[in-house]
Amino acid sequence: MKTKFLYSLLVFIPILIVQITLITFITWNSIAPNFILILLVFYTIKNNQLFGTVLGFTYGLLLDLFTGGLLGSAMLSFTVSGFLAGYFSNENKRHIYFKPLNFSLIVLLCAIISSIMFSFFSTIDFSRNIFTSIFEDGLLPGFYTAIVALILIYFYPRRKLIES
Amino acid sequence: MLKHFSNFWNKFKEYIVLVILVLISLFTLSNNNSNSIKNVKTIAFSSFAFISNIISNITTSTIVKNENVQLRKMNAELMLQINLLRQYGIENQELKKLLSLKDTTSLPLIPASIVSKSFNTTTNTFTLNSGSNEGVKPGMPVINDFGFIGIVQNVSDNYSIIRTLKNVDLHVTVKDERSRVNAILKWDGNNLILTNIPFTSDIKIGDRIVVSELSTIVPISLPIGYIKSVEYSTTDIFNKVILEPFADLTTIENVFIIKMLQSTEIKNLELNFYKKGS
Numbered sequence: 001m002k003t004k005f006l007y008s009l010l011v012f013i014p015i016l017i018v019q020i021t022l023i024t025f026i027t028w029n030s031i032a033p034n035f036i037l038i039l040l041v042f043y044t045i046k047n048n049q050l051f052g053t054v055l056g057f058t059y060g061l062l063l064d065l066f067t068g069g070l071l072g073s074a075m076l077s078f079t080v081s082g083f084l085a086g087y088f089s090n091e092n093k094r095h096i097y098f099k100p101l102n103f104s105l106i107v108l109l110c111a112i113i114s115s116i117m118f119s120f121f122s123t124i125d126f127s128r129n130i131f132t133s134i135f136e137d138g139l140l141p142g143f144y145t146a147i148v149a150l151i152l153i154y155f156y157p158r159r160k161l162i163e164s
Numbered sequence: 165m166l167k168h169f170s171n172f173w174n175k176f177k178e179y180i181v182l183v184i185l186v187l188i189s190l191f192t193l194s195n196n197n198s199n200s201i202k203n204v205k206t207i208a209f210s211s212f213a214f215i216s217n218i219i220s221n222i223t224t225s226t227i228v229k230n231e232n233v234q235l236r237k238m239n240a241e242l243m244l245q246i247n248l249l250r251q252y253g254i255e256n257q258e259l260k261k262l263l264s265l266k267d268t269t270s271l272p273l274i275p276a277s278i279v280s281k282s283f284n285t286t287t288n289t290f291t292l293n294s295g296s297n298e299g300v301k302p303g304m305p306v307i308n309d310f311g312f313i314g315i316v317q318n319v320s321d322n323y324s325i326i327r328t329l330k331n332v333d334l335h336v337t338v339k340d341e342r343s344r345v346n347a348i349l350k351w352d353g354n355n356l357i358l359t360n361i362p363f364t365s366d367i368k369i370g371d372r373i374v375v376s377e378l379s380t381i382v383p384i385s386l387p388i389g390y391i392k393s394v395e396y397s398t399t400d401i402f403n404k405v406i407l408e409p410f411a412d413l414t415t416i417e418n419v420f421i422i423k424m425l426q427s428t429e430i431k432n433l434e435l436n437f438y439k440k441g442s
Contacts, residue, residue, distance in 0.1 A: 016212075020280045021219045030285050030414065049178045057185040065208035067282050068289055068318060068325040071201055072193030079185045086178065119286055119353070121193060136354065137285060 008043045008055055015039050016066060031140050033148040036063060037114055040078060041085045041107050041149070045097050049086025056082025070121070077117040081110040103153045108146035112138045202318070210320030213291045217279045217323075227417075271384070272423040274298050276306075278416065279323065286353045288330035288413065290314070294421060295322040303381065305422045310410040311387035312336075312375060313419055324421075328413055329356060329388070337379040338388060341372040349373070349388065349407065356389065358405035365403070367394060373407055383424065 015035050023032045036059055044052025060078030064071045088097045088106050096102060119137035173180065195201055276294035294300050296319050306313045306326050314328040327334045330351045338349045338358065343366035347358040361367055371391045375382045389409040396403055 017216060017219055020282075021216045024281065024414075027414070050181055053178065053182050053185060057189070060189070065205060066212040067280070068205060068209040068291065069282060069284065070193065070287060071196050071205060072189045072191075075192060076186060076189035079182065079189060083178070083182045118284075132354070 004043075004047060005051070005055065008039075009058065011039065012036070012059060012062065016063065020067065028144070031144055033145045034111055034114070034141065035148070037078070037081060037111050037145060038107055038149045038152060040082055041103070041110055042153075044082050044085035045089050045094060045103075045106070048089045049083060052082035052086040052089065053079055054082070056080070056085075073118050073121040076121060077114040080117060081114040084113060085110050098153065100150050100154045104146045104150035107149035108142050111145040112142035115141045206318055206320050209291065209318070209325060210295070210323045213279050213293070213320075213323040216291070217293055273420040274300060274423055275418065275420055276300075276324075277418050285330070286332050286351075288328045288351075289317065290326050290328055290419075292324045292326060292419065292421070293322065295320050295324050297321050299423055300324045300421055301425060303425050305382045305384075305386065305424075306419050307386060307422060308411050308416055308419045310412075311389070312382065313411055313413070313416065315381055316421060326419075329409055329411075330413055336382060336388075337376040338373050339376040339378075340367060340391075341374050343367065343371070346376050346378060347405070356407040356409060358391075358407060359402065361403050361405055362401060363396070363403060367391060367403065367405055369394060384422070 019035050023035075026033065040052065040056050040059055043055055056078035057075055059082075060073075060075035063069075063074040063078070085106060090097075097106060116134055116138035192201070274294050276292040276298075279291045279293050281291075282289045290313075292300075292306075300316055300319050302316050302319055304316045306316060312329070314326040314331070315334060316324050317327045318325040329349075332351050332353060334351065336349045337346060339346045345361065345365045345367060347361045349356060349358055351357075358367075358373070369391050373388050373390065375384065375386045375388060377383075377385060387410055389407045391405055392408040393406045394403055395406070
């Protein structure tokens, strides 16, 4: 388990670099996909709920530290997302959850929750309409992340997923 | 007892871990302004900024080539404008001397490139590759050729983080260049809005908005943007004025940090005044 955790942290570094530096090329109207969340959901389904919760917390902590954002906001949203994704880590149904459409729907659910929580805790101005905030900060980035997850899991080798 | 605890742990370990981690996150969130957390953040972001700087240099090299051609053309056009402005400048200097005004136009600028951008829609920040070694200090204003971009928030030896205009934590006192009406500029997560503008104020769509002399964080007048729309409220005594910034924060790559801070003499004088008042 420790090796798996360390391996998932090693994979996190290049993904974080992509998330911070190269994301500008696929950002549309300030809406960007969350590659780190896709990685978190992937490893959580591959392992278990406890693994996902702790991994989400660690990913969030590193993201907050390296981007200079509000420390704790990504920690909280990723912890909850990892916990949520953990409900889909059933060993007997894993092959079903790794099907492209199912996987992207799980990512969509986690991304929406994560984005809403993140924006809620990092916004001080509460004068905005709550439904507008949910739509712009939660649904739009969530859908974009889900579409990217669908493409990535579609091209991910099936044999590797079954072996795991 | 131990067995009972072990059974409880095995049954609810996921929930126990979740609660503990959520509590740690909330505790960290509430202690963001403590000095120890600020120091940890500064060390972490400056070490990571070094890596992202290398990568952004590689990715931007192709963009820079295309940009060079356009910049050369712009350079020629600007050269013609500079000639004209130089004449105006000389005239201006002479007139200022006559009026015994202090010269406030020579501002020292620190050039910097954007190493990484956070695309968070509410608390947007940029990491720059200039830090305290170049003389950057928290509170210094950041501009580009279009106008005001943001304020330096955090500084390490070689890097700095700036709060941009699209950050809910940045509030700036601004004024309408035409009518001289003052207002507070802030980002509401969706638009740049001017607050505290009564119905009766002379505000028109297209008016240029600049930083007001009353601003405590930016002590000089810098262009910010123009008024895009005015929403008249039927219930409130203030209008909601939406501003379009001159600088495009999504495509911006190079900026300048103005090497100046608010006068400590003015700050101290105002603090003493308020202390006496209270």
